Each structure stands twice: as C-alpha cells, then as structure tokens.
C-alpha cells in the first residue's frame with residue numbers, strides 16, 4: 001500500500017477474509033446460486049439447504065438453544081434497529097428509560113433514541129470509571145421502575161474494554177429487565193456462548209468476524225422473538241396474504257422479509273468453523289493478547305502518548321491512543337503514507353469521545369494474523385510522526 005507492504009491494523013472496523021470464506025462465497029455463485037424457499041427445482045432446494053445449514057452452524061457456534069433463535073440480518077446495526085422497533089417500541093411509554101453506557105457505538109444509541117423520541121421515553125447512560133470500565137455501582141443504581149430496556153456493548157470498539165457481560169446481565173435480571181448485548185466486537189475476540197451470558201438478545205456483524213459484509217445475526221430468546229411483530233414486511237415472511245390481511249411466519253422467517261444474503265450466511269458459517277477448527281480460539285486469544293501487550297508497551301514508551309482505557313482489567317486487542325500536539329487524522333494520514341492502516345476519528349462513539357475530552361483518537365486494532373514486527377512498525381511510525389510535529 002502506498003509503495004509499502006500493507007500493515008493492516010484496522011481490524012475492529014472490519015477483518016480481512018480467509019480464503020475459505022472467499023471460496024465458499026464464490027462456490028455458491030459458481031455452482032449453487034438460486035433463490036431460497038421459492039423453487040421446487042434442484043438448485044433452489046440446494047440453496048435453501050445450504051442457507052438452513054448455515055443457520056444451524058451459526059446457532060451451534062454461539063451456543064443458541066435452537067437455530068430458530070438465529071435471525072439473519074444485514075449486521076449489528078440492523079439487529080439493534082429490529083429489537084428497538086419490534087421488541088421495545090410497542091411497549092414503550094412516556095418517561096420510560098433505556099439504560100445504555102457511555103461507551104456505546106452510535107449503532108447502540110441512535111436506534112433506541114429514535115423510539116424514545118417517538119414515545120417521550122429517554123436514554124440514560126451509565127458512566128465509566130477512570131480505568132475505562134463500566135461503573136457497575138452506577139449501572140445498578142440507574143435501574144429503576146422506569147427502566148424498560150438495558151443495552152450495552154460486549155467489547156468497546158473505541159477503548160477495547162471487555163465488559164463483564166454475565167455480571168451486568170445478572171444485575172439487570174435482578175430487576176427482570178430485558179438485555180441486548182452489542183456483540184459487534186465481542187464475536188471476533190473469543191468464543192461466545194449466549195446461553196452462558198444470560199442476555200435476551202445478542203447482535204453481531206459477519207464482516208467483523210472474518211465473514212462477508214452485509215450479513216449479521218440477531219440472536220434472541222425464542223419466547224421473545226415469538227411475541228414480536230414483524231420488523232420489515234414482504235415476501236418470505238408471510239403465511240397467507242389477502243388484500244384484507246396477512247398472517248406471518250414464525251421466527252426466524254418472520255424477521256427475514258425478502259431475499260436474504262444467502263452467500264453471506266454461508267460465508268459466515270464457514271468463518272466460524274475456520275476460527276474454531278482451523279485457527280482455534282485459544283490461539284486467537286493468546287496471539288491477540290501478545291500483540292496488544294507489545295503494542296501497549298511500545299506505544300506507552302513514546303513521550304506524549306495517552307493510551308485510553310489501558311487501566312481496564314480485561315482488554316481486547318484494540319489500542320486507542322492520543323499523541324500530544326498531533327491530530328489523530330494527521331497521525332492516520334502519515335501512517336497511511338507508510339502503508340500502515342489504522343483508524344483515526346471518533347469511532348462512531350461521539351458521546352465517549354466527549355467523556356474522554358478528545359475529538360477523536362488513533363486506533364490500532366489487531367487480529368491473530370498480525371505480527372510483532374507490525375507492532376514495531378506502527379510504534380516506530382508514531383515515533384517518527386512525533387518527531388515531525390516536535
């Protein structure tokens with residue numbers, strides 16, 4: 001890139017795809033392409049089978065009780081919108097509260113805000129501590145009889161903090177509150193078991209977990225999905241249609257109106273198999289921790305650097321930092337000219353940036369395929385940039 005070998009450190013934005021995933025998507029288009037659920041012909045039956053098998057495989061990988069709990073959507077954003085619209089909006093009233101945290105991505109703020117605005121409900125945001133962790137005492141205290149929904153991220157995309165999800169869910173459950181976990185970053189850094197987390201909904205995107213774009217999952221407890229009205233409507237989600245009224249299929253089909261991303265679902269299932277069986281979660285976790293620790297040490301040694309959230313007890317391989325006197329965009333642009341891709345900006349977390357007192361940060365996020373040499377390269381490039389602005 002820019003005449004240099006690419007150093008890709010923007011994995012929290014999206015991951016690069018293993019060839020098994022690319023091959024599975026191409027194979028579908030080359031040999032199996034047909035629309036699902038609509039044909040009696042051979043290819044359509046094959047495509048439907050492949051789509052159903054993908055759902056079963058994803059359900060197994062995330063600890064779902066049954067495949068019907070896995071709704072294929074476009075990504076985390078659509079999953080959260082679906083829950084805000086179809087689960088929360090019908091029961092929300094004026095003065096009700098939706099409890100979030102200040103470290104949320106806009107995707108886990110704005111959908112709630114929109115339904116709140118329509119009903120006169122409001123958003124309440126749990127603060128974080130100086131170490132970049134959710135203030136659990138405040139989280140507990142902020143729940144009251146007005147609270148109708150609790151939603152928070154598994155892992156912060158802007159700080160790297162891994163939240164104590166099971167503990168937070170347990171706190172919400174003491175009050176019988178429904179909980180959605182934004183798993184956009186959570187799925188990529190370790191195996192997820194939704195049953196063990198105890199939440200009601202878990203949302204994630206395929207592209208952040210080495211799968212294709214435009215596919216994601218809303219996992220939801222069957223009993224809750226069953227009681228929810230459709231989100232979008234059209235073909236494939238209906239049983240009977242007359243001009244007077246229509247009846248709807250049961251979940252997951254009820255929430256999958258129109259032709260879904262068939263190849264995306266197939267690719268996502270392959271990505272999960274690859275992570276578990278080919279690379280192995282243990283290898284991924286160990287390697288990412290090694291890279292993060294090395295990056296934190298190398299960057300912390302540079303004068304004028306602040307690493308945000310470095311005090312958090314559990315951190316994923318996301319290192320967000322500010323360099324005194326250098327705008328994160330300048331840093332990002334200079335590093336890019338050396339072939340190093342990092343992210344610079346507010347990371348779709350403007351409320352968090354306000355709390356941190358910065359306009360944005362520079363963020364290097366590591367995947368298991370990155371190397372210690374790349375860690376050294378990014379640290380050296382940041383050091384050189386500092387020299388240029390001195």
Ligand SMILES: Cc1ncc(COP(=O)(O)O)c(C=O)c1O
Pocket residue numbers: 012013075076077078105107108153155156157182184185205
């Ligand atoms: C924590 C978090 N939530 C939600 C999203 C939104 O994901 P998508 O754009 O794939 O819907 C992201 C993407 O960066 C994220 O990091």
